[in-house]
Amino acid sequence: MVKHDGTDGLTIRPYRPEDRDEVADICLRTGAAGADATGMYSDDTLVPDVTALPYVEFAPDLAFVVDDGKRVLGYLVGVADNDAFIEWSKRVWAPVFAERHPEPGPPTGRAPAIPEELLIWVGLNPEATRIPEADDYPAQLHINLLPELQGLGFGRKLVDTFRAELAKRGVPALYLAVDATNKGALAFYARLGFHELPSSSPEHPLFGIATAP
Numbered sequence: 001m002v003k004h005d006g007t008d009g010l011t012i013r014p015y016r017p018e019d020r021d022e023v024a025d026i027c028l029r030t031g032a033a034g035a036d037a038t039g040m041y042s043d044d045t046l047v048p049d050v051t052a053l054p055y056v057e058f059a060p061d062l063a064f065v066v067d068d069g070k071r072v073l074g075y076l077v078g079v080a081d082n083d084a085f086i087e088w089s090k091r092v093w094a095p096v097f098a099e100r101h102p103e104p105g106p107p108t109g110r111a112p113a114i115p116e117e118l119l120i121w122v123g124l125n126p127e128a129t130r131i132p133e134a135d136d137y138p139a140q141l142h143i144n145l146l147p148e149l150q151g152l153g154f155g156r157k158l159v160d161t162f163r164a165e166l167a168k169r170g171v172p173a174l175y176l177a178v179d180a181t182n183k184g185a186l187a188f189y190a191r192l193g194f195h196e197l198p199s200s201s202p203e204h205p206l207f208g209i210a211t212a213p
C-alpha cells in the first residue's frame with residue numbers, strides 16, 4: 001500500500017451526492033473497529049446503512065471528504081442536532097432500513113465485535129444513539145479514512161472542519177461513540193482533546209468536545 005505524502009493534491013471538500021457509493025465503500029472497508037468489515041456480515045451494505053448513509057441523507061451539508069482528484073479516500077459525516085436526526089431516522093430511514101435488512105442473514109463464519117443482530121437492532125432503533133448529555137452535546141460525527149490516508153493529519157483536519165462549521169451555526173459541542181476495541185480511534189480522540197462523557201462506560205465509550213476552543 002502506497003501512503004500519500006500529504007502534498008500530492010489531497011484536498012478536503014464538501015460532500016457531493018455522487019460521492020455516496022465511495023463513502024459507503026470506505027465505511028465498509030474501515031467498519032470493523034477501524035479494520036476491513038468486508039464479508040464480515042451477511043450483507044456488505046449493513047455497516048454503511050447504519051453508520052454512514054443515513055447521515056449523508058439527513059445532513060449532506062455537514063459531510064466532508066478527502067479527495068485526491070480521482071477518488072475519495074476518507075470522510076467525516078455528522079449531524080448538528082442528534083435529536084432531530086433521531087426523529088428523522090424514525091420517520092424516514094428506519095422504514096427503508098427495515099426493508100433492506102429485515103432480519104440477520106446466515107452466519108459468515110467471522111465473529112464481528114458488534115454482532116449482526118445488534119447492528120440491525122441499532123438500524124431499526126434510532127433512539128440507540130440518544131445520550132443523556134444531548135442538551136450539552138447536540139452534534140454527532142463518524143469519521144473513516146482508508147488505510148493509505150491514515151496518519152497524515154487528515155483526521156484532525158476533518159474534525160477541525162466539522163467543529164468550525166458547527167461553531168458557525170452556534171452548536172456548542174459534539175459527541176461520538178467509539179467501539180471499545182478500536183484502540184487507534186481512542187488514541188486519536190484523546191490526542192485531539194476529546195474527553196469522556198459521564199454516561200460513557202468501558203463497553204460503550206462516549207467522548208465529547210466543544211466546537212470552539
Ligand SMILES: CC(C)(COP(=O)(O)OP(=O)(O)OC[C@H]1O[C@@H](n2cnc3c(N)ncnc32)[C@H](O)[C@@H]1OP(=O)(O)O)[C@@H](O)C(=O)NCCC(=O)NCCS
Binds near residue numbers: 144153
Ligand atoms: C481514527 C482516524 C480517523 C484518525 O485519523 P488520522 O488521519 O489517521 O489521524 P491524524 O493523522 O489526523 O492524527 C491526529 C493526531 O492523533 C494521533 N493519532 C492518530 N491515530 C493514532 C493512533 N492509532 N495511535 C496513537 N495516536 C494516533 C496522531 O499521532 C496525531 O497526533 P499529532 O497531531 O499530535 O501529531 C483514522 O485513522 C481512521 O479513519 N481509522 C479507521 C476508521 C476508524 O477507526 N474510525 C473511527 C471510528 S470511531
